[in-house]
Amino acid sequence: MSLYDNQVISSDLDAFKNSGVVLTGSIIINDVIVAAGQLTSEISFNIPDGCDLAQIMYDNSYYHPSKFRDITKNIYTSLRDSTSPGGDGSCYLYTKVQSNKLIVGVWVNNPYSSALTVGPTTYNFILIPYETTF
Amino acid sequence: MDGFVTISANAAPDSDSTFPYDMNAPTLSGSLTINHNLGYVPLVRASWDPGKNDIWYNCFYNYVVDPRLKIIATSTYVKLMVGTDGAAKTNIPVFYRIYDTGNVAVTSDSAIDKIFLKGNTSGSVPLSGNSFTESELILTIPHSGGLPVPGFSLEFSEDQTNWYQEGMQIQGPWDTTTGPPGGPYSRFFFTACFGRIDANNLYIHLRNNYATAKTVYARYAVDYKI
Numbered sequence: 608m609s610l611y612d613n614q615v616i617s618s619d620l621d622a623f624k625n626s627g628v629v630l631t632g633s634i635i636i637n638d639v640i641v642a643a644g645q646l647t648s649e650i651s652f653n654i655p656d657g658c659d660l661a662q663i664m665y666d667n668s669y670y671h672p673s674k675f676r677d678i679t680k681n682i683y684t685s686l687r688d689s690t691s692p693g694g695d696g697s698c699y700l701y702t703k704v705q706s707n708k709l710i711v712g713v714w715v716n717n718p719y720s721s722a723l724t725v726g727p728t729t730y731n732f733i734l735i736p737y738e739t740t741f
Numbered sequence: 742m743d744g745f746v747t748i749s750a751n752a753a754p755d756s757d758s759t760f761p762y763d764m765n766a767p768t769l770s771g772s773l774t775i776n777h778n779l780g781y782v783p784l785v786r787a788s789w790d791p792g793k794n795d796i797w798y799n800c801f802y803n804y805v806v807d808p809r810l811k812i813i814a815t816s817t818y819v820k821l822m823v824g825t826d827g828a829a830k831t832n833i834p835v836f837y838r839i840y841d842t843g844n845v846a847v848t849s850d851s852a853i854d855k856i857f858l859k860g861n862t863s864g865s866v867p868l869s870g871n872s873f874t875e876s877e878l879i880l881t882i883p884h885s886g887g888l889p890v891p892g893f894s895l896e897f898s899e900d901q902t903n904w905y906q907e908g909m910q911i912q913g914p915w916d917t918t919t920g921p922p923g924g925p926y927s928r929f930f931f932t933a934c935f936g937r938i939d940a941n942n943l944y945i946h947l948r949n950n951y952a953t954a955k956t957v958y959a960r961y962a963v964d965y966k967i
Contacts, residue, residue, distance in 0.1 A: 678906070680801045683764040697761075704903075705904070
């Protein structure tokens with residue numbers, strides 16, 4: 608263990624200009640995607656100017672509710688297909704930082720030549736933006 | 742709380758490491774659960790040294806390294822999971838840090854995760870022969886942070902406006918040669934990035950599968966683990 612074990616954080620990464628606010632949000636996928644189509648759903652957060660990085664975790668309401676996974680280690684996650692039990696698909700998660708805005712998104716592709724019903728699945732996100740001051 | 746631990750991936754995966762709970766479910770895995778009992782889901786940083794040679798990774802990208810690390814955080818515990826698709830892997834080094842997200846005043850002298858280097862860089866990623874093949878450019882950033890190997894944060898961009906975390910893909914258009922006219926298509930073009938770090942350098946891997954060379958930008962921060 609390190610010298611800093613069990614101490615409340617005193618980290619360069621804890622440079623929150625708004626006093627350590629943890630952001631939360633959700634994206635619900637429950638749609639019909641046209642043949643060979645794509646679906647993108649995004650949520651946007653206002654973050655302090657100068658924040659250039661973020662730690663983001665998410666859970667999956669159907670497969671791992673309340674068990675949050677690090678988005679950089681799990682950019683693909685399962686997506687319920689309630690019309691075809693056993694035929695659940697997947698979606699891709701992404702994040703974008705734009706100046707004072709942090710966007711989290713879900714992208715779903717329909718690779719088939721017919722419409723695809725996807726969901727319902729809710730993805731809950733926990734976001735901690737920080738700036739790399741030093 | 743934090744620590745350097747070792748985890749062996751040498752047993753049948755438990756439910757958290759099986760498909761479809763883990764989209765990259767391994768063949769063999771091992772795990773370590775740390776009870777934090779904070780009552781909320783904390784910030785967690787975790788990295789691992791898959792080769793046991795003091796080269797550390799933060800993110801999982803497209804099976805380029807094995808074994809791989811996944812984490813789960815709940816309101817009471819953090820679970821570190823190491824998985825492999827090959828032969829059993831023993832004693833894989835993992836570093837984790839669990840943060841109490843309190844409101845703490847910071848001075849650089851007293852800070853952990855002390856950032857000692859940050860910057861921006863870019864490079865031209867060579868063209869790829871086809872969309873099924875990724876071309877790569879590796880940028881080397883000297884840091885001389887020594888041992889224990891520092892941590893890092895890394896983002897990348899195609900336009901210096903939208904910044905994506907390492908491990909992700911910036912998705913481009915479909916490769917229309919991979920399906921009938923109008924689709925569906927099986928491949929899309931993308932740009933990707935991941936990093937690794939040792940005692941002396943941060944290595945930024947920029948990748949894409951476009952038919953033309955592409956300039957990709959990266960920004961990074963390197964911090965001491967302890």
